[in-house]
Amino acid sequence: MRNFHIAIIGGGVIGSAIAWELSKYNLNVVAFEKSSDVASCTSKANSGVIHSGINSPTGSLKARFCIEGNRLFQNLSDKLGFQLKWVGKYIAAKNKEESKELEKLLKVGVKNGVPGLEIIDGKDVKNKEPNISCYKALWVPTAGIILPYSFTISLAENAVKNNVKFMLETEVLDLQKKEDTFFIKTNKGDFQSQILVNSAGLNCRDIVSMLEKPDFNVYPSRGEYLVLDKKYCNLINSMIYPVPPKKLGVLGIHITPTIEGNILLGPSAEYIDDPLDKITTKKMMETLFDEAKELMPSLPNNSAINAYSGIRCKLVSKEKGGWADYRIEESKKTPGLINLIGIESPGLTAAPAIAKEITKIVSKSIKLKIKENFKTIKFKNKRFSELSSKEQSNLIKKDESYGRMVCRCENITEYEVIKALSNPLGAQTLSSVKFRCRAGMGRCQGGFCTQRIVRIMAEKFKIDINKIKLKSKNSNLFYGRTREKEDD
Amino acid sequence: MVELERKKMINLNVDIAIIGGGPAGLAAAVSAHENGAKNIVILDRNSWLGGILTQCIHDGFGVEETGISMTGPEYADIYIKKAKKYGIKFMNETMVLQIESNKTIKAVNKKGLYDIKAKSIILSMGCREKTRWSVLIPGDRPSGIYTAGVAQAFINLYNIMVGKNVVILGSGDVGLIMARRLKFEGANVIGVVEILPHASGLPRNVVQCLDDYDIPLYLNHTVTYIKGRERLESVTIAQIDEKRNVIKGTEREIKCDTLLLSLGLIPENELSMKAGVEIDEVTRGPIVNQYFETTVPGIFACGNCLQVYDTVDLLTIDAKKAGKYAVKKMITQNNNIIVQTGKGVRYVLPQIIDNPGKIHFTLRVEKIMKTPVLHVFADKKEIFKKKLPWANPANMIDFKLDISNDIINTKDSIEVVLYDG
Numbered sequence: 001m002r003n004f005h006i007a008i009i010g011g012g013v014i015g016s017a018i019a020w021e022l023s024k025y026n027l028n029v030v031a032f033e034k035s036s037d038v039a040s041c042t043s044k045a046n047s048g049v050i051h052s053g054i055n056s057p058t059g060s061l062k063a064r065f066c067i068e069g070n071r072l073f074q075n076l077s078d079k080l081g082f083q084l085k086w087v088g089k090y091i092a093a094k095n096k097e098e099s100k101e102l103e104k105l106l107k108v109g110v111k112n113g114v115p116g117l118e119i120i121d122g123k124d125v126k127n128k129e130p131n132i133s134c135y136k137a138l139w140v141p142t143a144g145i146i147l148p149y150s151f152t153i154s155l156a157e158n159a160v161k162n163n164v165k166f167m168l169e170t171e172v173l174d175l176q177k178k179e180d181t182f183f184i185k186t187n188k189g190d191f192q193s194q195i196l197v198n199s200a201g202l203n204c205r206d207i208v209s210m211l212e213k214p215d216f217n218v219y220p221s222r223g224e225y226l227v228l229d230k231k232y233c234n235l236i237n238s239m240i241y242p243v244p245p246k247k248l249g250v251l252g253i254h255i256t257p258t259i260e261g262n263i264l265l266g267p268s269a270e271y272i273d274d275p276l277d278k279i280t281t282k283k284m285m286e287t288l289f290d291e292a293k294e295l296m297p298s299l300p301n302n303s304a305i306n307a308y309s310g311i312r313c314k315l316v317s318k319e320k321g322g323w324a325d326y327r328i329e330e331s332k333k334t335p336g337l338i339n340l341i342g343i344e345s346p347g348l349t350a351a352p353a354i355a356k357e358i359t360k361i362v363s364k365s366i367k368l369k370i371k372e373n374f375k376t377i378k379f380k381n382k383r384f385s386e387l388s389s390k391e392q393s394n395l396i397k398k399d400e401s402y403g404r405m406v407c408r409c410e411n412i413t414e415y416e417v418i419k420a421l422s423n424p425l426g427a428q429t430l431s432s433v434k435f436r437c438r439a440g441m442g443r444c445q446g447g448f449c450t451q452r453i454v455r456i457m458a459e460k461f462k463i464d465i466n467k468i469k470l471k472s473k474n475s476n477l478f479y480g481r482t483r484e485k486e487d488d
Numbered sequence: 489m490v491e492l493e494r495k496k497m498i499n500l501n502v503d504i505a506i507i508g509g510g511p512a513g514l515a516a517a518v519s520a521h522e523n524g525a526k527n528i529v530i531l532d533r534n535s536w537l538g539g540i541l542t543q544c545i546h547d548g549f550g551v552e553e554t555g556i557s558m559t560g561p562e563y564a565d566i567y568i569k570k571a572k573k574y575g576i577k578f579m580n581e582t583m584v585l586q587i588e589s590n591k592t593i594k595a596v597n598k599k600g601l602y603d604i605k606a607k608s609i610i611l612s613m614g615c616r617e618k619t620r621w622s623v624l625i626p627g628d629r630p631s632g633i634y635t636a637g638v639a640q641a642f643i644n645l646y647n648i649m650v651g652k653n654v655v656i657l658g659s660g661d662v663g664l665i666m667a668r669r670l671k672f673e674g675a676n677v678i679g680v681v682e683i684l685p686h687a688s689g690l691p692r693n694v695v696q697c698l699d700d701y702d703i704p705l706y707l708n709h710t711v712t713y714i715k716g717r718e719r720l721e722s723v724t725i726a727q728i729d730e731k732r733n734v735i736k737g738t739e740r741e742i743k744c745d746t747l748l749l750s751l752g753l754i755p756e757n758e759l760s761m762k763a764g765v766e767i768d769e770v771t772r773g774p775i776v777n778q779y780f781e782t783t784v785p786g787i788f789a790c791g792n793c794l795q796v797y798d799t800v801d802l803l804t805i806d807a808k809k810a811g812k813y814a815v816k817k818m819i820t821q822n823n824n825i826i827v828q829t830g831k832g833v834r835y836v837l838p839q840i841i842d843n844p845g846k847i848h849f850t851l852r853v854e855k856i857m858k859t860p861v862l863h864v865f866a867d868k869k870e871i872f873k874k875k876l877p878w879a880n881p882a883n884m885i886d887f888k889l890d891i892s893n894d895i896i897n898t899k900d901s902i903e904v905v906l907y908d909g
Binding site: 304308448451470472478 | 619635638
């Protein structure tokens with residue numbers, strides 16, 4: 001079947017949320033992702049924050065979808081099984097001057113309908129967060145944290161289970177529209193669809209230009225992060241944000257607890273030319289530490305165990321600066337082309353609400369009927385290491401692969417690795433395993449488990465060792481055999 | 489409830505449980521048996537005994553101990569054969585999840601969960617390698633970056649080649665040995681980059697693994713940048729000054745597809761900490777007394793989880809003692825004395841002395857010294873002095889010293905100091 005009602009370009013959190021939402025209806029949907037797994041770009045490398053909706057002007061799409069999305073998350077987490085914690089956040093003002101900004105944020109927040117906001121004194125913050133020094137802070141109870149990749153993966157895998165055709169390592173090369181049909185040329189063959197959803201993130205402009213002259217520009221802005229060792233998890237309980245630096249149109253370098261117990265410092269904000277330039281730099285690593293120390297003076301040096309960066313899709317240039325709203329609309333020039341442009345923060349929070357909006361737009365041209373056999377798979381049941389001894393014993397009796405530890409730092413079993421490699425998307429890179437079951441994310445960073453995972457890939461899944469990849473098409477791990485077998 | 493849980497678990501009672509079946513665990517097990525222990529079990533997460541020696545197919549093992557140069561597997565085999573002959577139990581593919589201070593062990597393998605009660609426990613978990621992130625090298629995150637030990641495992645155990653054009657960061661022994669190994673297998677080993685003014689590995693390995701194969705060693709250099717969006721494409725190396733700042737203008741980009749990291753080893757003690765064992769901040773191994781007993785009575789430590797040894801030979805000698813003491817429990821007094829590290833000394837083992845007697849100390853110095861003199865002070869009086877040929881942080885130094893009852897009775901500490909010249 002190469003003829004679809006809807007084709008989605010991009011398997012980030014937006015594309016995956018749309019795919020899942022549409023999979024509830026009697027539609028043939030295809031989704032293209034050029035990387036080797038979903039959540040390979042911005043959707044993976046962000047703070048993982050479910051925002052409250054205080055940071056965007058009332059009436060904007062950012063505010064609307066953020067608030068709507070925020071309200072959907074608890075239910076989504078219960079249904080899909082990804083973890084969500086409403087840890088709340090403090091926006092910390094260093095002095096009287098900055099605290100005026102808190103008043104403004106509070107006002108916008110109240111107007112946007114965000115509940116529970118409260119400005120509190122520095123000493124009361126200290127009671128809750130002993131390591132944080134500030135003059136005053138805005139307390140935002142409806143802010144939460146998730147693992148952004150877990151959420152995206154759960155959406156995409158559920159979409160596949162409900163018959164969305166999800167194609168990885170599939171790059172859209174050309175688009176044509178003839179009469180009412182889009183003709184989509186990819187490196188994996190040609191496809192057709194009635195509706196085309198452009199959720200290509202940083203590449204959204206490239207997609208538009210295949211069909212029409214775009215009336216916007218994308219300005220990539222890199223955000224670097226540092227990940228702190230789990231042993232520092234007790235430094236904070238909630239997220240700690242500075243007063244947002246307005247010029248950059250970002251929320252500033254903040255300190256964020258994660259679901260797994262690490263703490264994130266970041267992100268920086270730096271305009272770059274190349275949207276693929278996901279590097280980390282020495283300069284920014286130092287900046288992150290310095291700025292985080294202003295919020296938390298007791299932050300220990302050398303506490304980082306990893307660094308990464310993600311790229312924002314901004315619609316305003318460095319020179320212009322400031323803020324721009326999302327553009328979520330059907331193209332006037334090319335009917336049937338639904339564009340999602342400039343989806344940056346709070347895009348993770350907004351994703352489920354945006355997906356519902358897209359469904360609404362689709363329903364104008366295609367009559368939607370709920371699928372009777374729609375099913376939900378819980379993305380992640382409890383990890384083996386989180387179970388009681390009794391439960392663990394019972395599982396090993398059922399399947400001995402539960403009794404074989406593959407990742408010793410995080411205590412991930414062979415069963416869990418095999419399950420990760422058997423995912424419905426067919427993503428089989430080392431990173432796919434890591435983001436699904438956490439093997440390789442611990443303190444030894446894969447020193448012990450890489451060999452074991454490779455063996456499982458080669459022996460159980462019959463993957464040619466030259467085709468074993470770290471994360472993308474050409475990120476091969478190996479160069480053949482040390483010694484080839486000699487023919488006698 | 490707890491009882492119900494226990495019923496689901498497989499219960500074992502042993503005299504001595506040994507965590508880790510590498511060279512230290514094996515030597516300790518063999519020695520424990522030879523000193524009269526009966527019911528000994530070795531738990532190891534691998535399917536084989538011998539630990540990291542299995543992938544060390546180069547020779548040089550056993551020279552100091554037996555006078556014969558062997559490969560890692562050959563050396564391990566001596567102890568594996570003995571352990572088998574002695575009927576020492578081996579639980580393979582078994583992961584220890586928890587150790588309690590009352591010497592119960594929770595472990596898992598394909599047969600189920602185990603609740604093991606031991607009279608003594610010997611910790612011999614070995615160490616792990618430092619990663620790219622322990623030095624936070626900026627740049628891209630491509631494939632092709634391996635710790636030296638992982639690369640060694642792939643090449644020697646899995647018959648998989650990790651790269652063609654290789655730069656090695658860090659001149660630890662595994663890095664040096666891998667430089668030669670990769671050269672043997674036809675890779676282009678571009679060079680070894682070391683941040684220190686001297687190699688971190690043994691001098692003999694610098695000669696036998698680099699000099700003999702014309703592999704350059706760049707001292708006072710480090711990798712400042714990693715490039716490659718998918719597979720590694722290049723690294724930038726640069727010279728550094730005494731404060732480890734990059735000297736501007738010395739940066740150069742080296743095209744390569746593989747970066748091996750030999751940045752040092754970290755003793756593995758997450759289990760020890762769960763059991764409440766106190767850890768020395770410098771060695772990152774347990775604090776032990778002269779009997780290799782940790783701060784938790786009945787839990788002993790040996791091998792690379794105690795301190796990172798220069799050679800397996802030295803490690804074995806100590807591990808055998810640990811095995812012996814785990815059987816013949818020494819009565820320790822409460823008026824123990826602490827061994828302090830003084831000037832020039834990075835660490836000294838043991839950290840605690842409980843009883844008088846001839847004590848074997850091991851230590852490492854902070855930096856290279858040409859004419860070092862070792863002094864030991866007790867109660868501000870010098871009780872020992874020894875000239876050493878030279879001192880290098882890469883070489884462990886050891887000495888024996890009689891600690892008299894008088895010194896013990898001071899209840900004070902003794903201090904080990906190294907002066908140059």
